[in-house]
Amino acid sequence: MTYTLDGATIPADEEGYLSDLSVWNKELAGLIAKDENIEMNDDHWEVVNFLRDYYEEYQIAPAIRVLTKAVKKSLGDDKGNSKYLYELFPYGPAKQACKIAGLPKPTGCI
Amino acid sequence: MAEEFDDEFDGPVKRFLFVNRKAPYGTVYALESLEVVLISAAFDQDVSLVFMDDGVFQIVKDQNTDGINIKNFSRTYRALEGYDVEKLYVEKESLEARGLSEDDLLVPVEVLDSKALSELMNAQDVVISA
Numbered sequence: 373m374t375y376t377l378d379g380a381t382i383p384a385d386e387e388g389y390l391s392d393l394s395v396w397n398k399e400l401a402g403l404i405a406k407d408e409n410i411e412m413n414d415d416h417w418e419v420v421n422f423l424r425d426y427y428e429e430y431q432i433a434p435a436i437r438v439l440t441k442a443v444k445k446s447l448g449d450d451k452g453n454s455k456y457l458y459e460l461f462p463y464g465p466a467k468q469a470c471k472i473a474g475l476p477k478p479t480g481c482i
Numbered sequence: 483m484a485e486e487f488d489d490e491f492d493g494p495v496k497r498f499l500f501v502n503r504k505a506p507y508g509t510v511y512a513l514e515s516l517e518v519v520l521i522s523a524a525f526d527q528d529v530s531l532v533f534m535d536d537g538v539f540q541i542v543k544d545q546n547t548d549g550i551n552i553k554n555f556s557r558t559y560r561a562l563e564g565y566d567v568e569k570l571y572v573e574k575e576s577l578e579a580r581g582l583s584e585d586d587l588l589v590p591v592e593v594l595d596s597k598a599l600s601e602l603m604n605a606q607d608v609v610i611s612a
Binding site: 429430431432434435437438441442 | 520523524553554555557558560561564565
């Protein structure tokens with residue numbers, strides 16, 4: 373599939389993950405989020421930015437359990453739990469938030 | 483993998499040992515093995531890793547892959563701790579034969595001689611060599 377932003381066509385795989393991670397920007401993230409029926413607010417951005425930092429450091433998209441634990445460590449107990457993350461990203465925090473963050477599908481998701 | 487509210491995995495837990503013997507680049511073995519390690523860990527299995535022969539180069543610090551146009555995935559080994567994969571072993575003889583020491587490695591490891599490694603392998607349910 374592809375995304376269209378400002379007249380440019382941006383390629384993605386059949387599930388909507390960007391083919392080229394380097395083309396990501398905030399507008400594109402908003403567009404992908406819209407496709408996922410998510411209206412981005414500060415809480416969504418916090419998780420998306422967290423994932424981008426994680427990827428920058430470790431070169432992988434974390435599995436959900438690892439994401440939850442890392443969020444807990446960095447943003448506290450209120451946010452580092454499944455309930456909070458699923459409320460933000462109902463179809464799976466790791467999968468949906470990674471897609472919006474322009475990252476590959478998390479390793480450990482088959 | 484289905485994402486569920488329940489973070490706990492209730493299925494059987496086996497002892498997996500992944501034996502990494504090849505240089506990180508030039509073949510897909512190292513990267514593929516690392517991916518299987520991450521998947522095994524995501525399923526809450528008891529995972530250990532051994533680096534021996536040229537496999538010790540997989541966890542050498544300061545890798546630079548610019549010249550071969552391949553993604554440098556060495557930093558991913560540092561994510562293993564977050565996956566609760568903390569049992570990393572390096573064969574002493576392999577390290578010494580390559581003029582390396584623990585200080586040259588990017589993750590904390592336990593250095594074992596080949597005899598101790600053999601005992602470690604015998605204690606596993608599954609040994610996967612790559």
